[in-house]
Structure formats: C-alpha cells, structure tokens
Amino acid sequence: MHRTQELAAQVVEQVDKGRTLTEALTRLLRNDSELSSSTRGAVQDISYGILRHKGELNYWLRTLVPKPLPHEALERLLLVAIYQLAYTRAAPYAVVDHAVKHAGHIAGGRLKGLVNGVLRNFQRREEELRASSLSNEEARYNHPAWWIRTLRRAYPQDWQAIMLSSNTHPPMTLRINARVCDASQYLQKLEQAGMAGTILGSHAVRLEKPLPVRELPGFAEGEFSVQDFGAQQAAPMLALTDGMRVLDACAAPGGKTCHMLELAEVEVTALDVDETRLLRVRDNLARLKLSANVLAGDAGQPAAWWDGRLFDRILADVPCTASGVVRRHPDIKWLRRPGDFAELARQQEQLVDALWPLLARGGKMLYATCSIMPEENGQQLTAFLSRHADARLVNAEQLLPCPDHDGFYYALLEKI
Template identity: 55%
Template sequence: MFMTQKLANLGVNQVLAGKNLNDALDLIWRNNPNLSPQQRGAIQDISYGTLRHLGLLNQVLEQLLRAPLHEPELRTLLQVALFQLQFSRAAPYAIVDHAVKVSLHTGTGKAKGLVNGVLRNFLRNKEELIQAAQRTRNGRYSHPEWWIDAMQKAWPSQWESILTCNNQRPPMALRINRRKIGVTDYRALLSEEGIAATPRDENTLLLDHPVAVERLPRFFDGWASVQDPGAQLAARLLDLCDGQRVLDACAAPGGKTGHILELANVDLTALDADSERLSRVRQNLDRLGFDARLIVGDAAQPADWWDGRPFDRILADVPCSASGVVRRHPDIKWLRRPADFANFARQQARIMDALWPLLAKGGKLLYATCSVFPAENAEQAAAFAARHPDAERLGLPESAPANGQLLPTQEHDGFYYALFRKVD
C-alpha cells in the first residue's frame, strides 16, 4: 500500500499543479515499469476517487487543520488518505500507517506528526466532519464554485442531478460489432465468463460491473468496443450508406471512426491534429479489422490537407470543455477555468466554418461535443445556422433528444448533437 499511496499522491499533486490526469498516470507508469496490474488499478482508482470528491475532502481537511498548509505534496497526501478512509475498504490503521511513512519523504520534519494527528482525528470524528463539510456547496457537490454557478444558470431544474452524477463512477457500455456477432449472442459469451450485462438496444450492452477489456470475449478480434451509449449516437445520426465519402474530423482516439465503418462500407478519412493521438485511431481500426485514410491536420485549416473532393458526410466532433464526461475525467473540473469556454466556442466556430465548404450539396454534417454547456452547444449551433443560409437544421430521430442535448445519467454521459444538411 505504501507505493500505491505514494504514487497516487504524486498523480493527484500533478493534476492540481495543472497536468492532465492521463498524462500524469502515463508518466507514473513509465517511471515505475514494475508495477503490477493490481497496483496500477489501485493507483488509478485512488487518483480518480480523490479528484471526484476533492471538494468534500478539502472541506473536511480545513476543519482538521489548525493552520494553513502550504506544502502541496503534504496536502494531497492528506486528501488521498482521507479519500481512502472515507470511501475504500482498506483497513484504517493501514491507511494511516502508510500515509505516515509516505510523509517522511514529504514536507518538513513535522509532517509525520501532522499526518498522524489529522487522520486519527478524522477517524474519531468522521460523521460530524462529513456532515459539516456537506453543508457547504463545495463539500456537497465537489465542484468549483464558479462551475456550480454556471451549471445552475444553464440547467435550473437539473443542475443538482448533473453534479451528483459527475461524482459517481461511470457505467461501462459495450458497442457490439454486428458485422461479427449480435447482441444476444455476445451477451451469452459474457455470461459464460461470469460477466452480467443488460441490453440497452440492438447495438449496446451495459455491464453490471466494469471489467478489464482482457476479460471481454474476442475483444482483440474486434467483436466489441468500449463506448458510452451517448457517444454511439454520433455514427448512427450520420445516416450512412455504402459508397459515401466520409470525413471524421478530430477523430482521435477513434471510437466513432470504428463505429462508422461498422455501420457502412464508406470511403473514410480520419483527421486529427495530433499525430500521437492519431496512432490510437490506427490501433482501434487494426483491432476491428478496418482501414481508413488517416491524415494529420488541423480541421480549421483544410487547405493544408483536403484534396478538393467533397464529402457526403462530415462528423465534426469538435474540441470542447468535456463537461459531459467529468465522471470519466474528474481532473477536468479542477483544471478548467471560466475563460476556457469562450476559447472553445471560438475554436468550434472556426472548425465548423472551415469544414462546411468541404460538404457536398445535399450532404450532412453532424456537430458533436461531449459538453453540457449551451455556449458550446445550442448557442454554437444556432450561430452556425445564422452564418450559413445554406445550412438546414435537421430534426433528430427518437433515439436522440429533440434538442440534441444529452445530460449525464446512470446509463450515459453528456453529449450534444446538431445535424445540418447543405441545401441544393
């Protein structure tokens, strides 16, 4: 547990210093190649959990500290240990003991006594401390105050359920590759492996409990992919047919790219500005047994990569705040700043305006985000339609909400979709 706690502390500390959690964990894996799969899983669970509940942990910690604590690594060590004491099944004495040992490598000579005292005081008064912390907004919702205010303004009736959902573990859903097997048959294969799942529709299974992909039958043969049900709407909304020329802009990591090719035999171009991330698209396609034209390029600068041939379908899965997938990426709520949303909106508008001339007459463009904020979604779609008189906004089928906005629930994450057709 000592190494687990030490490295989880390092990961959380790097996030609070401004680093993306995935990048922080990747660095830990590279620097500690001998970690077992169990250790990696524990480090990841503790890091994610601490960040999910950071607001609550901070409010508890403020009650326990007699003076401000200005040593970042020592503060995150206490946050990590408090998370474990409140939310994990590990023995409290072991958590405290290992936190004290980690503290010997952290902070000043007084760190050992501080850590021991704070954590034992929490164990003695846990119920009262948690109740007091939850009487504050930050402690109750574990989001920055400005984020809570923005969510209240955007969704006056649903903001509390959204914030609560953000702090839960995400569901694990499988997209079944119907070119290779049906949902019923794949569910039977899962059952043989002791994995319970519930059909959500003709393409999707929701697992009762998440499992490692290594346990999924024929996963590496492309029979199934891990993809949120909300994300699965994208490829379906494109109205794909064999022979179409399709652009998947901002394609990485390739979940939607693979889904497009599962649904139809199309001439697909997958574009992304990041060559390293684009390699993940190739890996996904190789696993599924598909091929596509992969291009490193900026969606807002098509003159650098477009061959001049129009596309019949364009998926514009644009960069966004990722506010709809916070439970999968809890670092987001602590890394984002209010100004980020305006910056994303400007980037989204540039990409949409740049891609629209690439669409053939009668073709369809799907605008997609994993955000729940109107500035990136409904407002952006309305502004785009106003700028382009030849863009007809199409209604969405019953499988998607009429206004295009999916809010996070127990079954899916938050997404937004707007479908446009270029009129003749």
C-alpha cells in the same frame, strides 16, 4: 502502502500543476517499471477517487486544519490518507501509520505529530464532518463553485442530478460490431461465459461490472469495441448509405470512424491533427478488419490536406471542455476555468466554418461535443446558423449524464 500514498500524492500534485490525470498517471507509473500491478491499481484508484471527491476532502481538511498548512506536500499526503480512511477498505491503523512515516520525509520530520493528530481527529469526527459538508456546495456536489452556478443557470431542474451522476463510476459499455452480430446475440455469448450485461440498443451492451477487454469473448476477433452509449449515437444520426464519402474531422481514437464503417459501405477519411493519436485509429481499424483513409491534418486548415472532392457527410466532433465526461475524467472539473469557454468557442467556430465548404449540397454535417455547457452547444449552433444561410437544422439533442451514458450534444445540419 507507504509507496502507494507517496505516488498518489505525486499524481495529485501533477494535476494541481495543470496536467491531466491520465498524463500524470502515465508519466509517473511509466517511470517506475518495478511497481507491482496491485500497487499500480491502488495508485490509480486513489488518484481518481481523490479528484472525484476533492470538494468534500478539501472541506474536511480545512475544517480540521483552519490555518494554512506549512508545506504543500503535507496537504496532498493528508488528502490521500483521509480519502483512504473515508472511502477504501484499507486498515485505518495502517493508513495512519504509513502516513506518519511518510511525513517523516517532509520538512525534516517535524510534521509527523501534526499528521497523526489530524488523521486521528478525522477518525473521531468523520460522522460530524460528513453531515457538516452537506451545507457547503463544493463539498456536497464535489464540483467547483463556478461550475455549480453555471449548471444551475443552464439546467434549473436537472443541475443536481447532473452533478451526482458526474460523481459516479462510469459504466463499461460495448458497441457490438454490426457486421458480426447484434446486442442480443452478443449478450448470449457473455452469459455463456458467465458474464452479465444489459442491452441498451440494437448494438449496445452495458456490462454489469467492468472487465478487462481481453477477458471478454470476441475482442481479438473484432466483435465489439468499448464505447459509451452516448458516443454511439453519432454514427446512426448521419443516416449513412453505401457509397457515401464521409469525413471524420477529429477522428482519434477512432471509435466513431469504426462505427460508421460498421454501419455502411462508405469511404471514410479519418482526419486528426495528432499523428501519434492516429496510431490508435489504425489499431482499431485493423482489429475490426475495417479500412479508412487515415490522414494527419488540421481540420481547420483544409487547404493543406483536402483533395477538392466534396463529402456527403461530415462528423465535426469538435474540441470542447469535455464537461459531459467528468465521471470518466474527474480532473476536468478542477482543471477547467470559466475563461476556457470563450477560447474553445473560437476554436469550434473556426473549425466548423472551415469544414462547411467541404460538404456537398444536400449533404449533412453533424456537430458534436462531449459537453453539457450551452456556450459550446446551443449557443454555438445558433451562431452558426446565423452565419450560414445555406444551413438547415435537421435536429439537435443534448444528452445529459445518466446511468446509461455520459453527456453529449449533437446538432445535425443539412446544406440546402
């Protein structure tokens, strides 16, 4: 446990310094090849849990220790240990004992008594602290105060439900390959294998509990892919028919590219600015036995890669704050800043304006984000329509985080 606490505290430190949680975990665990699978799993679970409950944990720690702690490493160690005491099945005596031992390596060991006292005090006052935290919004909703204010303004009826949903563990949802079978047929395969799920759509199944993909029937054979049900709405909205030329403008890791190819015999260009991330696109295409033109290039600079042939459909899955997928990436809510919206809005505007001339008359472009923030969605759509007289809104939909899916925004535009 001592090693687990140490590594989890290092992950939190990296996120505090601006790295994403995925990057921090990958870098840290890759550098220690001798770690057991159980330790790796524990470090990941604790790291995700701390960032999911960071508002509450910070409030508890500030209540227990009102004055600034003498060492940053001490604060992270205490957050790890308090999270273990509050939200894991780890033996409390072991959590405290190992945390005190770990404190022996901080500031010459002078802080061991402080760590022991804080953790013992938390154990005595846990019920009181939980009740008290309900009066503090950051602690109650585990989101930064500015984020809470933004959601309250944008969704006066739903802001609390959005945050509560964003703090839950995400479901594992499968997209069943339409070329192979449908959801009901695949559900029968799951049941025969002793697994359970719920049908969400004609080709979507939500598992009762997450499982490694290789334990599920038909993965190697390309019978399904893992994809949130909200993300699965993009490809059908494009109303694809055989023979169309389609551009997936920000394709990696390839889920939507593959979904489009499962639905129709279309010619897809899968574009992404990151050559490394395109390896995932190629891997997914190969496993599903699908074919696309995979191309490295900047969607905002089409002159460098476009062959001059117009597209019938364009999927513009633009960069965004990812505020709709916080339950999968809890670090997002702590890494984002209010000023991020303006910068991302400029990127989004530049990208869709660059792509619009590539669309044929009568063609459709789907503007998509995994965000729930109006600045990136409805406001961006209104501004786009004001700039392009030849654009007609077919329909727009804001999906809010809920048990079935994450948060997404879709606006389907037709060139008239």
